Amino acid sequence: MKKNLLVALGVASVVTLTGCAGFQLPGLNLDPNSTPSATPTAVENAPLSGAPVPVGSLDHPVLMAKIDNSPEARPQVGLNDADIVFEELVEGGLSRYLAVWHSVIPAEIGPVRSIRPMDPDIALPFGGVITYSGGQQRFVQMMIDTGLKNVIDGQSGTEEFTYRSDTMIAPHDVIVRAATLIDSLADIAPPPPAFEFAGDGAIPTALAEGTAAGRLITSFSGYNSPSWVFDAESGMYGRLQAGGETDVDENQQQLTARNVVAQMVEESSEYGYVPHALVVGEGVAWISTGGKTVEATWTKTAPDAMTVFTLANGDIVNLAPGRTWIELVPTTSGYFEAKRR
Numbered sequence: 001m002k003k004n005l006l007v008a009l010g011v012a013s014v015v016t017l018t019g020c021a022g023f024q025l026p027g028l029n030l031d032p033n034s035t036p037s038a039t040p041t042a043v044e045n046a047p048l049s050g051a052p053v054p055v056g057s058l059d060h061p062v063l064m065a066k067i068d069n070s071p072e073a074r075p076q077v078g079l080n081d082a083d084i085v086f087e088e089l090v091e092g093g094l095s096r097y098l099a100v101w102h103s104v105i106p107a108e109i110g111p112v113r114s115i116r117p118m119d120p121d122i123a124l125p126f127g128g129v130i131t132y133s134g135g136q137q138r139f140v141q142m143m144i145d146t147g148l149k150n151v152i153d154g155q156s157g158t159e160e161f162t163y164r165s166d167t168m169i170a171p172h173d174v175i176v177r178a179a180t181l182i183d184s185l186a187d188i189a190p191p192p193p194a195f196e197f198a199g200d201g202a203i204p205t206a207l208a209e210g211t212a213a214g215r216l217i218t219s220f221s222g223y224n225s226p227s228w229v230f231d232a233e234s235g236m237y238g239r240l241q242a243g244g245e246t247d248v249d250e251n252q253q254q255l256t257a258r259n260v261v262a263q264m265v266e267e268s269s270e271y272g273y274v275p276h277a278l279v280v281g282e283g284v285a286w287i288s289t290g291g292k293t294v295e296a297t298w299t300k301t302a303p304d305a306m307t308v309f310t311l312a313n314g315d316i317v318n319l320a321p322g323r324t325w326i327e328l329v330p331t332t333s334g335y336f337e338a339k340r341r
Contacts, residue, residue, distance in 0.1 A: 025204075025258070025290055025320055026235035046103040047190065048083035048126075050197025050321035053103055061149075061188035062128030063105060063178055067097040068113040073172040074241075078109035080249045080256065080323075084194060086122055088328045089267065089275045093221025098122050102191055105182045110175035111168060112153065115139050118277040118328075120146050121303045126191045129181065131162070133174045136274070146303075149188065151181060160184075194306055198318040204259075205317040210292030213338035218262055218327040220334045228260050228325075229341075230291040237288065239325075258322025261309070262286040262336040263298050265328050277328045285309055286336055289320045293338040 043052040048062070067076055069087075076097075079085060084100040098119055101109070114135035120142045123130050129149035134140065144150050153162040153174045161181045165173045198204040216237065219225035226247070228237040239247040239255040247255045264284045268276040285298040287309060296317050300307040309317040329336050 025207075026233060045197070045199065045321070046083065047193040048100060048102045048195075049323065050195070050199065050319065051103060052321075058102065058190050059186075060102075060105070060182050060190065061185050062126045062191045063101045063109075063182055064123050064126060064128065064130040064148075065099055065101075065109055065112050065176060065178075066115050066119060066130075066132040067099050067109070068111045068172050069094065069096050070172055072169055073111050073113075075248050075250050075252070076110065077175065077250045078106040078178065080251075080253060081106045082323060084324050084326065085257075086326045086328060087218075087220075087226075088116065088118060088122075088277050089220045089330050089333070090116060091273055091275065093224050093333070095220050095224060095226075100126055101178065102128075105179050107177070107179050108175050109178045111165070111172050112162075112174045112176055113171070115143055116274060116276070117142065117271055118279055119143060121279050121300075123148060124304045125306045126194070128188055128191060129185055131176050131181065133171070149185060151176075192306070195309075195324065196316045196318050197321050199321065202318060204289040204320040205296075205311065205315075206259075206287045206292045206294040207290035207320070209311070210288070210294035211338075212291060212340065213288065213293040214291055214341045215339045216260055216262070216288055216293070217337040217339070218260075218329050218334070219336070220330060222333070226327075228257070228288070230288075232291060235290060235320075236322075237325075256323065257325035258289065259319045259324040260288040261324060261326045262288075262329050263307070263326055264331050264336065267330045267332050275330070277330065279307070279328065283331075286338060287317050287319070288338065 042055040044055050046053050081104040082099040082101050086098040087095050090096050112133050115132045124146045131151040133153045165175050214230045216228040224242045227240045236256040237260050241247045265277045280300050282299040285296045287294050287296050296309045
């Protein structure tokens with residue numbers, strides 16, 4: 001088997017399926033009205049997480065940001081509130097994030113850094129606003145050409161929305177006042193759905209059809225292999241940085257995801273030393289939910305199209321409602337491995 005598609009699957013502690021009428025992962029309440037209440041709250045499903053939220057709470061645009069992942073930038077602010085996080089290879093074998101918020105808009109996010117050539121293709125289908133600290137002019141122009149609202153630190157009109165933290169070291173110090181920014185953009189429409197989610201008692205595809213795997217390793221380079229460990233009690237995956245240390249947010253809480261997607265991507269060298277993940281096209285993906293992993297195919301037909309994940313029989317993969325972390329694993333320098341522990 002090719003190195004970049006290495007999968008070592010074994011027995012793991014997973015959620016037990018029963019014959020009850022409704023399926024539910026631990027820590028995930030698919031029916032917020034299940035607890036008796038004198039005044040039940042009307043809910044709707046969030047388009048980017050599939051989770052139920054109060055009706056009317058989603059009437060605002062997506063916020064996207066290019067988030068630093070240098071050691072000096074950790075712990076980042078707001079990542080555990082994101083609906084979706086994309087992790088991508090950048091120069092020197094390091095990685096950065098393009099994070100997407102909609103269900104929850106935190107007060108602040110960051111630190112933000114400069115964009116890369118794949119970011120316009122990742123961000124475009126979500127609409128809304130993207131914020132970052134700059135970048136090579138050709139990449140900035142590519143992002144501006146998407147028609148998304150661009151908020152670039154240091155440019156005129158951004159003083160209300162970005163600032164440099166006095167507790168961090170430049171250039172890892174640019175923080176965005178996320179809630180203030182979104183409040184100023186009420187005229188921009190909410191996003192379309194990003195994925196298919198299992199609801200109404202349905203079982204997520206990976207849990208129904210996958211093989212037990214409690215530990216996921218997503219290698220981006222020879223020395224950058226962050227991993228995820230499934231916790232059966234919470235039904236969540238907890239993130240570890242490349243050195244094995246627990247990856248935490250600004251509140252010292254471990255970064256978590258309900259779904260982890262390893263999307264294998266080719267890297268173009270058209271921009272020299274700057275990696276360019278080719279996210280338009282198709283390839284192999286590994287979808288992990290509830291301690292199980294299933295192989296799938298990813299397809300993105302155009303820059304403005306959402307990525308679709310399908311099984312070999314053509315069925316669309318259903319994710320569990322909650323945060324999804326997408327690892328854009330390079331087929332040249334990286335690999336994915338799913339292990340029992």
